[in-house]
Amino acid sequence: MQFGYFTMPSHPPERPLKDGHEWDLQVIRWLDELGFAECWIGEHHTAPWEPHPSPDLLVAQGLMQTKNIRLGPGGFLLPYHHPAELANRVAMLDHMSGGRLNFGVAASGLPSDWMMFNVDGMSGVNREMTREALEIILKLWSSKEPFDYKGKFWSVSQPPEMFGVLRHHIRPLQTPHPPIGVAGLSKGSDTLKLAGEKGFLPMSLNLNPAYVGSHWEAVEIGAAKAGRTPDRGEWRMVREVFVADTDDEAWRLSVGDMMGRMMSEYFLPLLGHFGFKDYLKASPEVADSDVTVEYCARHNWIVGSPATVTDKIEKIWHEVGGFGVLLVFGFDYKHKPEAWHHSLQLLKHEVLPRLNHLDAGLGKAA
Numbered sequence: 001m002q003f004g005y006f007t008m009p010s011h012p013p014e015r016p017l018k019d020g021h022e023w024d025l026q027v028i029r030w031l032d033e034l035g036f037a038e039c040w041i042g043e044h045h046t047a048p049w050e051p052h053p054s055p056d057l058l059v060a061q062g063l064m065q066t067k068n069i070r071l072g073p074g075g076f077l078l079p080y081h082h083p084a085e086l087a088n089r090v091a092m093l094d095h096m097s098g099g100r101l102n103f104g105v106a107a108s109g110l111p112s113d114w115m116m117f118n119v120d121g122m123s124g125v126n127r128e129m130t131r132e133a134l135e136i137i138l139k140l141w142s143s144k145e146p147f148d149y150k151g152k153f154w155s156v157s158q159p160p161e162m163f164g165v166l167r168h169h170i171r172p173l174q175t176p177h178p179p180i181g182v183a184g185l186s187k188g189s190d191t192l193k194l195a196g197e198k199g200f201l202p203m204s205l206n207l208n209p210a211y212v213g214s215h216w217e218a219v220e221i222g223a224a225k226a227g228r229t230p231d232r233g234e235w236r237m238v239r240e241v242f243v244a245d246t247d248d249e250a251w252r253l254s255v256g257d258m259m260g261r262m263m264s265e266y267f268l269p270l271l272g273h274f275g276f277k278d279y280l281k282a283s284p285e286v287a288d289s290d291v292t293v294e295y296c297a298r299h300n301w302i303v304g305s306p307a308t309v310t311d312k313i314e315k316i317w318h319e320v321g322g323f324g325v326l327l328v329f330g331f332d333y334k335h336k337p338e339a340w341h342h343s344l345q346l347l348k349h350e351v352l353p354r355l356n357h358l359d360a361g362l363g364k365a366a
Contacts, residue, residue: 001317001355003347004038005031006074006203006238007330009058010262013048015332020051023334024058025065030341032066034348037325040074040104040181040203046112049266056093063097071097074181074203075104079119079129083136084156087170091141094172101174102201104181105134107191127190129153134180140168141177181236185279187214188221196222196230203236206329207279208300212237213320233324233359237316240301241328243346244339247304253339254303258331260293268293306350313351317358 005027011020024041031039039062041055052058055073062071076086094101107130108114114121119129132151139149139158146160161167172178181201184192195202196219204215216235223230240259244250254260268291271277277288282299297303302312313326328347333340 001323001352001358002037002325003352004036004040004236004325004327005330006040006042006236006327008042008044008050009052009330009332010049011051011332012258012261013051015051015334017051019334020332021058023332023337024052024330025061026337027330027340027344028058028062028069028071029065030344032069034344036069036344036348038070038072038102038327040072040102040327042074043077043106044110044113045077045080045116047110047266049262056089059093059101060096063093063100068100070100070102072102072178072181073104074102075106075183077108077113078105078133079108079126080113080117081133083133083154084140086133087137087140090137090178091170091172094174094178097173099174101172101178102181103178104183104203105130106183109185131194138177141171183238184215184218185276187211187218189215189218192218193222193225195219196224196228197226198222199226199228201234201236202230203238203327204323206238206240206300208282209316209319210282211279216321231324232322235323236325236327237320237323238327238329239316240296240303240331241309241326241343241347242301242303243306243309243343243351245305245346247308250303250305250308250343251297253336253343254301255293255297257336257339258333259301260297262331263293263296268296306346306354309347310351310354313355314358317355322358 009024028039041058043055044050045053059071090103107126119126132153136149136154136156143158147158149156158168179201181203182191182195183203183205185205192202192215202219204212219230242250242254244253277291280291280296280300302309
């Protein structure tokens with residue numbers, strides 16, 4: 001098993017944007033020093049609790065301040081970018097990274113973002129735009145010959161050589177392109193079916209493990225359509241994680257601190273408005289009103305001492321049938337940096353060695 005990181009990035013609304021950005025950079029440096037495998041950075045435009053509209057800015061700076069960790073947007077919201085411009089920008093980032101770039105893509109799920117960019121997300125136009133944009137990007141990266149693409153949302157041409165010195169030349173360093181990651185939320189997720197079909201990296205967001213177990217079925221359905229055999233070792237699982245020296249301390253620093261505050265002030269109310277609280281329930285009969293921060297901490301989060309956290313991760317691994325990468329959900333502990341750093345240290349040095357035996361069973365779980 002490997003450990004990685006997934007950050008919205010999340011910051012309290014009163015945090016100045018520059019201060020939040022610097023906290024994210026500090027965490028990325030810690031992750032690299034500790035040997036975490038990867039870090040994914042989200043894009044949002046109208047959410048004060050998720051205040052980063054340009055993940056590539058953070059990725060570019062992070063690449064310059066790290067040596068080994070793979071970094072990438074998690075993901076670029078494709079409806080809001082011209083695919084030709086983004087194809088060139090991501091390819092350049094890949095060269096800057098020396099081949100350490102991951103390329104996460106997403107369709108955007110915030111109605112306020114849809115409104116800002118005049119995208120009809122209610123009828124699924126954002127998903128159509130995402131599929132078309134990704135098709136164009138991959139075509140620009142792979143095609144050696146000029147082409148004209150006339151799509152529903154964008155028209156893009158790869159020009160022939162002009163005047164002997166002008167031509168399309170910016171392609172990724174990694175062959176055929178950086179690993180592409182996609183995140184899934186709903187049961188039978190179309191996004192995760194696409195991941196299975198195309199061989200993209202599937203990521204399951206931080207939901208109840210009993211619900212997430214259905215996500216691999218979607219990957220397998222998509223893979224079967226393309227005659228592929230999916231690898232559970234590539235499945236990423238996003239979880240809220242806090243490790244401390246004791247269970248009581250971990251509970252106090254998570255439920256009683258920024259993790260609890262972000263969930264109570266932002267995430268749980270938002271999911272409630274979307275009608276998504278079912279995704280957090282350990283059983284369907286649980287009332288929405290009972291899905292509190294404490295409920296999520298008991299049933300969904302991975303908090304506790306190293307021994308407790310090890311047991312919880314292993315339990316989830318068996319419940320869902322095995323996965324390869326645990327992505328720690330990022331929170332802003334700029335007010336208590338030593339607590340967050342210590343949690344990451346314990347996770348890497350105390351928890352991970354106790355989970356190595358799970359790799360031996362991954363093939364059987366597939």
